[in-house]
Structure formats: structure tokens, C-alpha cells
Amino acid sequence: MQETVQHQELPAASAVPRKRGRAIVITSGKGGVGKTTTTANTGAALAATGASVVLVDADVGLRNLDLVMGLEARVRHHVLDVLEGVATLDDALVTDKRVPTLRLLAAAQTREKDDVDTAAFSDLISSLRDRFDYVLIDCPAGIEKGFTNAIAGADEAIIVCTPEVSAVRDADRVVGLLGDGRTVKLVVNRLRPDLVRRGKMLSVEDVNGILRLPLLGVIADAPGVIVSTNRGEPVALDAASPVGESYRQIAQRIIGTLATAPEIPRERSFFEKLFGSLR
Amino acid sequence: MFEFIQRFFGKPASSATAKERLRLVLLSDHLSLAPDVVEALKHDLIEVISRYVDVDAANCDVTFEQQEKQVAMLANIPILGMRSRPTPPATPPPAAPPPPAREAEPPPTLDLGGATASVAAEPDAAPATNAAVAPATNAAVAPAANAAAAAPPQRAAKPAQNGGSRKRRRKRASTTAVPSAG
Numbered sequence: 109m110q111e112t113v114q115h116q117e118l119p120a121a122s123a124v125p126r127k128r129g130r131a132i133v134i135t136s137g138k139g140g141v142g143k144t145t146t147t148a149n150t151g152a153a154l155a156a157t158g159a160s161v162v163l164v165d166a167d168v169g170l171r172n173l174d175l176v177m178g179l180e181a182r183v184r185h186h187v188l189d190v191l192e193g194v195a196t197l198d199d200a201l202v203t204d205k206r207v208p209t210l211r212l213l214a215a216a217q218t219r220e221k222d223d224v225d226t227a228a229f230s231d232l233i234s235s236l237r238d239r240f241d242y243v244l245i246d247c248p249a250g251i252e253k254g255f256t257n258a259i260a261g262a263d264e265a266i267i268v269c270t271p272e273v274s275a276v277r278d279a280d281r282v283v284g285l286l287g288d289g290r291t292v293k294l295v296v297n298r299l300r301p302d303l304v305r306r307g308k309m310l311s312v313e314d315v316n317g318i319l320r321l322p323l324l325g326v327i328a329d330a331p332g333v334i335v336s337t338n339r340g341e342p343v344a345l346d347a348a349s350p351v352g353e354s355y356r357q358i359a360q361r362i363i364g365t366l367a368t369a370p371e372i373p374r375e376r377s378f379f380e381k382l383f384g385s386l387r
Numbered sequence: 388m389f390e391f392i393q394r395f396f397g398k399p400a401s402s403a404t405a406k407e408r409l410r411l412v413l414l415s416d417h418l419s420l421a422p423d424v425v426e427a428l429k430h431d432l433i434e435v436i437s438r439y440v441d442v443d444a445a446n447c448d449v450t451f452e453q454q455e456k457q458v459a460m461l462a463n464i465p466i467l468g469m470r471s472r473p474t475p476p477a478t479p480p481p482a483a484p485p486p487p488a489r490e491a492e493p494p495p496t497l498d499l500g501g502a503t504a505s506v507a508a509e510p511d512a513a514p515a516t517n518a519a520v521a522p523a524t525n526a527a528v529a530p531a532a533n534a535a536a537a538a539p540p541q542r543a544a545k546p547a548q549n550g551g552s553r554k555r556r557r558k559r560a561s562t563t564a565v566p567s568a569g
Contacts, residue, residue, distance in 0.1 A: 272405075273405050273408060273409050273412075276409055276413075277409065277412060277413060277416070280413055280416065281416065304402070306400070307400025307401065307402045307403065308400065308401050308402060309402055310402050310405050310406060310409075311402070314402065314405075314406050318409060318410070318413060
């Protein structure tokens with residue numbers, strides 16, 4: 109009986125005054141540009157400031173956010189369990205190992221995107237906004253049902269784009285699909301300053317000259333990001349990492365405590381390359 | 388050093404190529420002209436121009452590109468030779484100019500799903516090797532477009548492959564506005 113009540117009315121909703129957190133979808137159109145990494149690190153950086161954050165993996169069938177967060181062993185229930193009443197939201201929310209204000213709601217691995225009802229998913233995001241300051245939704249690649257579900261409950265979007273023609277074209281398409289009703293901002297991911305200097309890679313100006321979005325941050329293509337993903341430890345929590353600092357600044361820009369324009373990552377000097385190999 | 392030499396000899400950096408290719412592809416994305424519509428437009432253009440000159444129909448190329456805040460249509464139609472006497476249109480459109488078309492007559496219009504493209508032969512048209520179709524005066528219809536075509540027969544190359552020739556070609560072609568894609 110108690111469980112039924114809990115399921116219908118979220119516990120925090122009755123006791124604590126309702127928050128109206130921000131729901132931000134991280135999307136790109138193209139796959140493999142770093143949506144999940146951006147979600148994990150931005151979420152970790154936001155939560156590290158003390159804000160309450162929930163990360164929702166909307167990539168049903170290809171669940172990865174838990175793995176990138178290093179929380180795969182703790183997942184007991186997933187988002188479809190919650191939507192179908194198999195588990196309560198509290199059962200399904202996984203608390204992060206490092207940041208206590210950070211939660212994860214994993215996607216179902218053995219189900220399909222078509223199994224998710226768009227309106228129900230949107231309602232779920234809405235109820236999460238009552239409990240958390242930030243709801244970050246990790247959108248799947250593509251522009252089909254999974255995308256429609258992921259953006260349904262979000263009133264803000266972060267476009268992740270790498271400096272590649274395919275990623276920019278897809279990002280442009282997704283911006284169009286997001287419509288005018290949402291605040292859309294840009295993160296340029298995997299920039300190689302050395303290649304940009306030699307005219308072998310699109311620059312941030314080139315990318316945003318086309319997309320024309322408010323720039324939230326620029327992430328360098330650094331080995332540290334891969335290493336942190338290997339370990340399941342968000343690089344944003346590594347105080348010594350320059351890439352981590354880029355993510356922390358993205359978090360501050362989201363919160364509104366940092367007004368300066370994002371720095372474009374600079375090339376590492378010879379000595380930095382020699383001694384700071386993995387930062 | 389090798390890169391420097393490459394740059395010195397005018398080979399564009401690949402990022403510049405990427406930028407240009409992106410610009411063009413996004414343009415046609417935004418125009419939302421379905422490929423079959425572009426194909427139909429190309430067909431009609433060739434048909435009209437063939438009345439006056441022999442064109443290399445297999446190597447015609449119609450593209451759209453962004454210019455400042457407008458989108459222009461570029462038609463590259465290689466010309467094989469002049470016709471001795473212009474052929475009258477097979478199915479005469481109501482406003483079609485009867486040959487000879489040296490007089491500026493009301494141009495035949497192409498319906499382009501909202502946009503209208505008018506094509507007219509320029510009175511002081513080019514030498515035998517080079518046909519230029521210049522913009523006709525726009526009608527009062529707001530989203531109106533003029534089509535321009537330039538066709539040096541010695542160069543039937545695809546425009547996107549060569550930045551230099553594109554520039555030269557653009558100078559010769561009187562390019563024209565199609566409603567901005569935004």
C-alpha cells in the first residue's frame with residue numbers, strides 16, 4: 109500500500125516545497141560526438157557545486173551513461189521500469205559514488221526506443237524537475253523516436269558538435285528540429301588546436317559561424333577524457349585536469365555564475381607534451 | 388614546410404574546403420528543394436536554353452549557393468554550338484518569347500514551389516562560345532528569382548571541385564537571388 113502511494117505521488121513532492129529545476133537535453137544528431145561524455149561531465153561538474161542533479165539516459169537499448177559514470181554495477185532498475193510501474197523512481201535512481209548530490213536514472217538495455225511513450229517520458233522529466241535543480245537528459249543519436257522522447261520534457265538543449273562536416277550538418281538539422289521554444293546552446297567537442305592552426309580542422313569560429321548558437325564551452329581532444337572514460341571517473345572531477353576545468357566552466361555558465369566567453373583550448377607546449385602526457 | 392609550400396601554391400587547406408562544402412550542403416538543406424524539384428528545374432532550364440543553343444545536356448549542373456544573405460542559383464550549362472535558327476518551343480508557354488529572342492520579351496517562367504524563376508536571354512549576349520542568361524527584371528511578386536547561366540564550353544567541370552574557377556565563373560554569370568534560406 110505504502111509503495112503504491114509512493115509511486116503515484118513522489119515522496120519529495122508532498123513534504124518538501126516543489127523545486128522547478130531545469131531540464132536540459134544533450135543532443136547532436138550525429139552519433140559518437142561525445143553526448144554521453146558531455147552529459148556525465150557537465151552533470152558531475154554541476155553537482156560538485158552543490159546543486160542537485162539527475163542524469164537521465166534516454167538511449168534505450170544502448171545504455172552507456174552508467175558505464176561512463178562508473179555506476180554500471182549499481183543499476184538495479186531502469187527508466188522503463190519506472191514508466192511501467194515495476195519500480196519506484198527512488199528504487200531506480202542511483203546515487204553517484206563521488207558526488208552525493210548526483211543521481212543517475214539508467215536506460216533499459218534490452219528494450220527498444222519505441223517502447224517508451226513520449227508523453228509518459230515527458231511527465232517523468234517533469235516530476236524529476238520537482239525534485240532536482242538540474243535534469244540532464246542524454247539523448248540518443250538520430251532524429252527518430254528516441255530523439256523525440258528525449259527532447260519532449262526539456263526546455264533547454266545543449267548541442268554537442270565536433271569540428272567535422274558531418275557533425276555540423278547534423279547539428280544544424282537538430283537545431284531546426286528543436287524549434288524556437290527551447291534555449292539552445294553549443295558545446296564544441298574534441299577540438300585539436302594544432303590541427304586548427306595548420307588549417308586541417310574547422311575552427312570554433314567556422315563551426316559556430318554556421319550554427320550561430322551561444323557558445324557554452326569548447327572541449328579539447330585530450331587523452332585525459334579517454335582515460336577518465338576508461339575508468340568510469342568523470343574528468344570534470346579531476347581538479348588538475350584542464351579539460352575538467354573546461355567542463356567546470358560549462359557548469360558555471362549553465363548556472364550563470366560565469367559570464368566570460370569560453371576559452372578556446374590552446375596548444376600544449378613542447379614541455380607540456382613531454383611531462384604532462386595524460387592531462 | 389611542405390604544408391607551407393602547398394599553401395604557397397594555392398592548394399586550399401582542408402579546413403577551408405570543409406567550410407565551403409558545409410556551406411553549400413547546408414544551403415540546399417535549408418532550401419528544402421527536393422532533389423526531384425531541382426531535377427525538374429534543371430530539365431526545364433535546359434529545354435529553354437536548347438531552343439537557342441546546342442547544349443551538352445549530360446554535363447549540365449544546377450546548384451544553389453549562399454551569397455551574403457541571399458541564395459543564388461548557378462546554372463553551368465556547357466554549350467556545344469549555336470543553333471543557326473532558334474527552335475520554337477515544343478509546348479509554347481503562355482508568355483514564351485517567340486524566336487528570335489534578341490528582344491527583351493516577357494520571359495518564360497518556371498514555377499518553383501513558391502519561388503518563381505524567370506529566365507531571359509540577354510540582348511547583347513555573348514560570343515558563340517559563351518552564353519549568358521542574365522537576370523530579367525523582377526516582377527512585383529516578392530519571392531522572385533532570376534536564373535543566371537554561364538557556360539564556357541571548354542570547362543564542364545563540376546563547380547564545387549574548384550574554388551578558383553567558381554569565382555571566375557561567378558563573375559561571368561550574372562548570379563541572382565532566390566529567397567533567402569535564413
